[in-house]
Each structure stands twice: as C-alpha cells, then as structure tokens.
Amino acid sequence: MTTASNSGSTTDTLTNVTAPAITGLAKAFTTVVLYEGATALGTVTADANGLWTVTTASLGDGAHSLTAVSSDATGTSSASSTLTVTIDSAAPSTPVITTALANNATPTIAGTAEAGSTVTVTVGGATYTTTATGGNWSINLATATPTAGVLSLNANGTNAVSATATDAAGNTSTAGTQSLVIDTTAPR
Incomplete structure (x- = not known):
C-alpha cells in the first residue's frame, strides 16, 4: 500500500482510505492485475524497474485479501503473497x-x-x-x-x-x- 493510502500508522495495513493505492514489484513491462479473490480490481503495466501501482475502486469497511498476478508474452506468474488491507472509515464515538x-x-x-x-x-x-x-x-x-x-x-x-x-x-x-x-x- 502506498504511504499516501496508509492513514494512521504506516507500519500496518489499516487505513481509512476506501480506495487505496496498492503498489508492488513485478518483472519490467509486464501486465499486472490486482485481485480480491477472483475479482479483478485493476490492471496496470509495470514500469522499466518493475514497479506498479493500482488504485482500487471504493472498498467497504473490513478486511480485504489482495493478490497480484503478472503476465507477459512468455506466461503468467503465480499469485503474489496475500496482502490483507483493512478499511476503517468510521470515526470513533465522541469522547x-x-x-x-x-x-x-x-x-x-x-x-x-x-x-x-x-x-x-x-x-x-x-x-x-x-x-x-x-x-x-x-x-x-x-x-x-x-x-x-x-x-x-x-x-x-x-x-x-x-x-x-x-x-x-x-x-x-x-x-x-x-x-x-x-x-x-x-x-x-
């Protein structure tokens, strides 16, 4: 998750940003698809250094298990390890x-x-x-x-x-x- 999307502490994956930007590393110039389960959340092409960022559509409050898969003319990678992003957009009760x-x-x-x-x-x-x-x-x-x-x-x-x-x-x-x-x- 990008620093801008990670509200609160940047040492966790808890955020109040409902459409977080997820970043990763893949083979240079491959097509990367970000998934939640079997649902594709976005597609992007990795840059010359293999860096990629996908900004999701709005996700509801709760935990979201995200994986990325990259592909090019030579084939498709297996899914990345799972990144669990938890969305909490509700303000606390008034003290x-x-x-x-x-x-x-x-x-x-x-x-x-x-x-x-x-x-x-x-x-x-x-x-x-x-x-x-x-x-x-x-x-x-x-x-x-x-x-x-x-x-x-x-x-x-x-x-x-x-x-x-x-x-x-x-x-x-x-x-x-x-x-x-x-x-x-x-x-x-």
Missing part, C-alpha cells in the same frame, strides 16, 4: 469528559473514549494528548506537558474543555465538551 468540578487549581481531567484511541484534550489554552486505555483516559494538569499552548486556567471559575478521539486508522471523532468548574475558595 465523554467526566470531570466537571474540582477544588484544585490543576486538577486531573478524565473521561472515556474508544479503547486504544488517541485522545486530544484542549483546556485553558493548552492541548494535551493521551491514550484511552481500556476506554478510559485521564490527564493530570499538574504534571502533564502540553503538546501545544500554555495552560492558563480560571482557578475560581469555569473552564471550557474539549476532547476528540483519533483511532488507529486516523479517523477523528467530533469533539466532546464539558465545563470544568474549579473552586479553590474555602467555605466561610
């Missing part, structure tokens, strides 16, 4: 921010999101990232280092918090929001 009230000027913000997703939290002008382990995430604002911005919380008032989740395929959710009320004033 939930469960922290709404704190009596600490730098509280821990917590919530839930799709298990394994990267959660990006913005609060008080700062942005943080963490992983939703088992579907739960938290950020200790006293010790976490922002990935962007500088934290400036209203230490006795309301602070807007937003969180998005990005799954392994690179799909990003809509933002979940919450008002974080910090009250560090002792009762009288």
